[in-house]
Amino acid sequence: MSVKRPTMKDVARAAGVSPMTVSRVVSGEPGVSPGTAAKVGQAVRKLGYQRNDTARHLRQKNLGTSTIALVVDDLANPFYALMARSVEDEAHRRGYVVLVGSTNDEPARERDIIAAFTARQVDGMIIVPTIGGHGFLKQPMAGGTHVVCVDRPAKGLAVDTVTVDNRAGAERAVTHLIGHGHRRIAYLGDRFDIWTQTERYAGYLDALAAHEIPQDLSLVRHELRSPHRARAALAGLRALADPPTALFTSNDIITMGVLDGLDDPTPPAIVGFDDLPLAERLSPPLTVVSQDPVALGGTAANLLFARIAGDRSAPRSVVLLTRFIVRGSAEFRGRSTGG
Incomplete structure (x- = not known):
């Protein structure tokens, strides 16, 4: 059985004032004496009255809902x-x-x-x-x-x-890996049709092209929507006859899945897009493209x-x-x- 919510009229009756006075008190409007405001406040607390903002805004079309x-x-x-x-x-x-x-x-x-x-x-x-x-x-x-x-x-x-600047950030990350001697750099990404992922993949390709490194689709993994899929993608990359020596992970969820899947003593180099909590305490600490x-x-x-x-x-x-x-x-x- 539903319980009827107390109304402004109920509060007014309990406080011995008009509904207009109750409205002014609960809305914080000036012009009400301290004694009257105190009586209204006591009635509000006793009855458990709550102002119905939706109804108020419907009545006052020009007033925003905050x-x-x-x-x-x-x-x-x-x-x-x-x-x-x-x-x-x-x-x-x-x-x-x-x-x-x-x-x-x-x-x-x-x-x-x-x-x-x-x-x-x-x-x-x-x-x-x-x-x-x-x-x-x-x-x-x-x-x-x-x-x-x-x-x-x-x-x-x-x-x-x-x-x-997703594209520029990704290009800088991959360029950094290239600068440290890597040529087989894998890309691990989320859904390719997401705008941020399209931009980051473009940045990955920009860096390869700038250094005349041919694109190798065997090193590209899209659709990684969870840490579990990222771990599975890493396992597939490790099984290649010529596996990558470095990874660019395109968001924090993918990075976490990859880090969880690295269990060998000589892990690949990694740069991730998005920083992680405690990234500086990993071994080795994680290099990232950080957005705020x-x-x-x-x-x-x-x-x-x-x-x-x-x-x-x-x-x-x-x-x-x-x-x-x-x-x-x-x-x-x-x-x-x-x-």
């Missing part, structure tokens, strides 16, 4: 968790609440999540776009919902976008709040730089994945 949404690939990924915390910090400073959803890079799931957030009348959304088209967002945007893309651009959508999820999230949030505040300038594309951190896992020559 909520934004963040839509990411996978919140369990430490990279996106840090990004989410950064967005939340920026929102909290402005009195906003953040609703978060994970798409697992599935366009249908993305549409469902965005539809749910739109139905809740969020003031804006920060989205890590999936591989699908995003023309469907034009309707909620026309209705006043602001959108910013982060980590990847969206197909068919002209909005503010915050990314990093906190900066990505914070930059996207600031752009979104500027749009909510009334910024109507042309959409901007912000590209943040990566950092190349040399620690030791790539700085030796000619090791083999063979046992």
Whole structure:
């Protein structure tokens, strides 16, 4: 049996005041005497009253909901968790609440999540776009919902976008391996149709071409969506007649799977895209292309709040730089994945 939620009228009756006075107290408006506010506060606590913001905003069409949404690939990924915390910090400073959803890079799931957030009348959304088209967002945007893309651009959508220099970062990583004598460098990547992965693979190829190293497709592995798949891919590379002497891993999840699968005394050289917690304590410490999820999230949030505040300038594309951190896992020559 459901229990009826206390209403503003119930609070007003218990406190001996008008519903309008209760509304002013719970909304923090001035002009109510301390004694009256105290009586209302006591009634609110006694009855367990909670303000219904959704109903209030439906009544006041011009008032925002003080909520934004963040839509990411996978919140369990430490990279996106840090990004989410950064967005939340920026929102909290402005009195906003953040609703978060994970798409697992599935366009249908993305549409469902965005539809749910739109139905809740969020003031804006920060989205890590999936591989699908995003023309469907034009309707909620026309209705006043602001959108910013982060980590990847969206197909068919002209909005503010915050990314990093994925291609240049990957090229630098592979060039570093080449500089330490490696010619057979494997690429281990996520789904190739993800924009960041396409860019990082292009950077890998750029480095090979710049040093006149022929591309060898036997050294390329895509579709590695989990540490387990990354370990299996590593095993396949080790079984080659001429295995790679170095690996470029294109994100933190793949890097973790590869590191877990290295059990021989002479591991290959490795450079990973994305830093890892305690990477400097590995043996050898991990050399990485580091991007800053906190900066990505914070930059996207600031752009979104500027749009909510009334910024109507042309959409901007912000590209943040990566950092190349040399620690030791790539700085030796000619090791083999063979046992």
